[in-house]
Amino acid sequence: MIKPFLQNLLLAGLVLGAGAARAASIVVFAAASLTDSLQEIAHAYTRQSGETVALNFGSSSSLARQIQEGAPADVFFSADQAQMDSLEKLGLIATATRRNRLSNSLVIVVADDSKLAIASAKDLTQAAVKRIALADPQTVPAGIYSRKYLEKLGLWPALASKVVPTDNVRAALAAVESGNVEAGMVYKTDAAISKNVKIACAVPPGEGPAILYPMAVVKESKEPAAARKFLDYLSSAEAGRVFEKFGFLIPQ
Amino acid sequence: MTAEEWQIVWFTAWVSALSTLLILPVGLAAAWLLARRDWPGKSLVQTVVMMPLVMPPVATGLILLKLLGRRGPLGRFLHETLDLDVIFTWRGVLIALGVMSFPLLVLSARIAFEQVNPRFEQIARTLGAGEARVFFTITLPLAWRGILGGMTLAFARALGEFGATIMVAGNIPGRTSTLSLSIFQHVQLGQDAQAYRLLGVSVALAFLAVWTSECLLLRPRR
Amino acid sequence: MNGTSIYPIHPIHPIPTVNLLLKNISLPLADFSIEVDVELQSQVTAIFGPSGSGKTSLLDLIAGLRRPASAFIQLDSRVLTNTAEETFVPPRLREMGYVPQDLALFPHLSVRQNLLYGQKSESRASPLFSFGHITGVLEIQPLARRRVTDLSGGERQRVALARALLTSPRLLLLDEPLRSLDEALKAKIIPYLHRVRDEFKLPMLYVTHDRQEVLALCDEVLELKRGRITKRTRANARDWPIMNNEP
Numbered sequence: 001m002i003k004p005f006l007q008n009l010l011l012a013g014l015v016l017g018a019g020a021a022r023a024a025s026i027v028v029f030a031a032a033s034l035t036d037s038l039q040e041i042a043h044a045y046t047r048q049s050g051e052t053v054a055l056n057f058g059s060s061s062s063l064a065r066q067i068q069e070g071a072p073a074d075v076f077f078s079a080d081q082a083q084m085d086s087l088e089k090l091g092l093i094a095t096a097t098r099r100n101r102l103s104n105s106l107v108i109v110v111a112d113d114s115k116l117a118i119a120s121a122k123d124l125t126q127a128a129v130k131r132i133a134l135a136d137p138q139t140v141p142a143g144i145y146s147r148k149y150l151e152k153l154g155l156w157p158a159l160a161s162k163v164v165p166t167d168n169v170r171a172a173l174a175a176v177e178s179g180n181v182e183a184g185m186v187y188k189t190d191a192a193i194s195k196n197v198k199i200a201c202a203v204p205p206g207e208g209p210a211i212l213y214p215m216a217v218v219k220e221s222k223e224p225a226a227a228r229k230f231l232d233y234l235s236s237a238e239a240g241r242v243f244e245k246f247g248f249l250i251p252q
Numbered sequence: 253m254t255a256e257e258w259q260i261v262w263f264t265a266w267v268s269a270l271s272t273l274l275i276l277p278v279g280l281a282a283a284w285l286l287a288r289r290d291w292p293g294k295s296l297v298q299t300v301v302m303m304p305l306v307m308p309p310v311a312t313g314l315i316l317l318k319l320l321g322r323r324g325p326l327g328r329f330l331h332e333t334l335d336l337d338v339i340f341t342w343r344g345v346l347i348a349l350g351v352m353s354f355p356l357l358v359l360s361a362r363i364a365f366e367q368v369n370p371r372f373e374q375i376a377r378t379l380g381a382g383e384a385r386v387f388f389t390i391t392l393p394l395a396w397r398g399i400l401g402g403m404t405l406a407f408a409r410a411l412g413e414f415g416a417t418i419m420v421a422g423n424i425p426g427r428t429s430t431l432s433l434s435i436f437q438h439v440q441l442g443q444d445a446q447a448y449r450l451l452g453v454s455v456a457l458a459f460l461a462v463w464t465s466e467c468l469l470l471r472p473r474r
Numbered sequence: 475m476n477g478t479s480i481y482p483i484h485p486i487h488p489i490p491t492v493n494l495l496l497k498n499i500s501l502p503l504a505d506f507s508i509e510v511d512v513e514l515q516s517q518v519t520a521i522f523g524p525s526g527s528g529k530t531s532l533l534d535l536i537a538g539l540r541r542p543a544s545a546f547i548q549l550d551s552r553v554l555t556n557t558a559e560e561t562f563v564p565p566r567l568r569e570m571g572y573v574p575q576d577l578a579l580f581p582h583l584s585v586r587q588n589l590l591y592g593q594k595s596e597s598r599a600s601p602l603f604s605f606g607h608i609t610g611v612l613e614i615q616p617l618a619r620r621r622v623t624d625l626s627g628g629e630r631q632r633v634a635l636a637r638a639l640l641t642s643p644r645l646l647l648l649d650e651p652l653r654s655l656d657e658a659l660k661a662k663i664i665p666y667l668h669r670v671r672d673e674f675k676l677p678m679l680y681v682t683h684d685r686q687e688v689l690a691l692c693d694e695v696l697e698l699k700r701g702r703i704t705k706r707t708r709a710n711a712r713d714w715p716i717m718n719n720e721p
Contacts, residue, residue: 061440061441062440065440065441065442068442130337131340138441139440139441163424164340164422164424165422165423165424165425166422175340178317178321178322178323178339179321179322179323180321180322180337180339180340181340369578371574371576371578372578372580374534374539374565374578375572375574375578376580376591377538377539377564377565377566378537378538378539378565378566378568378570378571378572378592378638378641379566379591379592379637379638379641380566380592380594380641381566381591381592382566389591390580393582394581394582
């Protein structure tokens with residue numbers, strides 16, 4: 001009775017193992033702001049190519065840290081140049097594969113039911129705005145961009161004490177949605193997918209810092225061919241349409 | 253150690269001490285009721301009291317976040333009636349620490365009360381003492397060692413709290429940044445030197461707290 | 475604590491007796507049930523029986539430390555427990571002095587603090603029950619500052635006795651007061667018990683399994699066996715002889 005059972009088990013294992021060998025599986029570390037768009041793109045990719053893509057989202061800074069420590073990423077898709085640069089300097093990136101894919105713009109958001117009148121960043125200095133959620137302005141790209149913008153306007157000294165730093169840009173969005181902060185600064189693409197916030201004012205792309213999302217294959221990748229193939233798919237027009245649907249800008 | 257780092261140590265120490273003091277009355281009352289009285293629903297209460305000890309701290313933190321956020325049942329009342337915010341403030345830290353260390357205090361105090369010979373309490377009653385007097389002059393003094401041990405454990409637990417705190421108060425420099433949160437942050441940023449310094453202070457504080465407790469409990473009985 | 479007693483004020487009777495009704499007492503224990511129905515009137519009544527016959531539980535019932543399944547307990551003219559009407563006077567209002575088997579001297583308090591624990595305001599106590607008088611009768615004045623753990627067996631006994639007396643009780647309950655003492659010490663303490671009986675003229679319930687103590691101190695003896703009173707007689711050698719099969 002046991003023998004046929006074990007035989008079947010062995011057979012199943014072989015089939016699965018063989019199956020796994022046929023289609024590659026890659027791990028993509030991507031900025032939190034890419035969550036929804038990349039999920040849709042990866043889903044389409046798997047349907048077409050049969051290759052699985054595991055997505056790991058977080059702040060680009062913490063992802064870069066993890067890759068530095070040896071995390072098994074095949075592709076890195078960052079929200080700013082600085083994180084990619086730091087990895088490239090350490091020789092962890094296949095430089096030839098690096099390319100800038102997307103741009104984005106910043107917005108100031110408030111909760112759906114907020115009664116505050118915020119028409120410009122200057123309005124954040126009013127007393128009614130007690131707390132502003134930003135992705136950590138020292139390390140996370142979204143927070144760094146926001147801070148640079150506010151510094152440029154000379155508002156940073158007044159606003160710094162109101163800042164509630166969060167782990168990544170989506171956490172800042174969640175903080176605004178929950179009503180526990182009066183306002184936040186996130187990407188336009190984040191505001192678009194949220195149902196519980198409204199854009200109080202947008203930073204025109206020309207006025208804000210230049211936002212560029214670079215992507216590259218990680219040098220230590222165990223599946224460099226598959227990684228390159230996915231990167232090419234990300235660069236395709238098909239993927240571009242999805243990105244634009246979610247509000248990303250394609251740099252020329 | 254920089255001034256900011258000392259500020260973090262000081263903040264962690266005083267907010268942990270305050271939370272321990274604040275949970276003391278409720279904790280002792282709960283411990284006494286669980287030790288000395290039987291009542292319907294006792295097992296349920298005992299279980300609920302222990303929950304923060306066995307649940308993942310972030311889960312407890314999430315519950316607190318939903319309760320105390322501006323849209324939550326308690327938070328709304330606090331915000332609208334008292335203009336008081338809990339989330340992202342030191343009060344959030346205080347509540348998170350209190351909730352997480354509460355079970356330890358109740359557990360230790362309950363055991364301490366149960367170890368007081370009930371005969372002493374009975375004789376005190378025959379000598380004319382009412383329940384309050386029995387508690388303060390007989391039960392509590394005879395249980396003080398175990399209670400102090402419980403307070404020390406609660407304090408040490410508060411010092412090291414992370415999961416619930418980060419949910420409820422975030423890690424706002426100068427406002428809600430505790431030792432544990434700072435160590436995590438420094439490691440995230442690859443700032444090992446700072447992380448090790450704060451690690452050293454953490455270990456020293458925890459060691460001091462538990463060693464004091466051990467000494468109190470191991471000292472020869474009268 | 476208010477100063478008015480729950481009992482009517484009356485002068486000490488020249489021949490002190492107790493009027494203690496223990497009617498329809500029923501208290502289930504582990505192996506048997508205490509079933510007692512008796513009216514006591516002597517000054518010192520012994521409750522005599524082997525270990526485990528329910529003697530301590532009976533004292534606890536009278537003192538209000540245990541709740542019976544059913545009972546009617548009345549001391550003098552005051553009803554203390556009446557399960558039929560759900561009346562229950564808490565122990566602190568029963569004005570009974572209890573000297574338990576293990577003495578239960580509070581270890582964290584000094585001798586003096588133990589003694590004064592139950593004392594009502596000094597001004598309201600009669601001179602008979604004053605601190606000076608009681609500590610004099612039991613000869614424990616020099617022990618006042620000591621810790622209870624530093625006392626000898628005999629000293630602890632006297633302190634426990636004094637502590638109960640200092641509450642100006644109307645009834646004294648003694649649970650095997652000489653149990654853990656050797657013969658020499660017993661011989662030393664019994665005169666103190668005599669003094670307490672004669673000086674303070676308090677009615678006493680004296681629980682013991684020692685015949686000699688009964689004969690030395692008590693007026694009447696109730697034999698308690700497995701929760702029931704099997705015999706009741708005057709406590710002297712003639713009315714209460716040793717039976718052949720008794721130890």
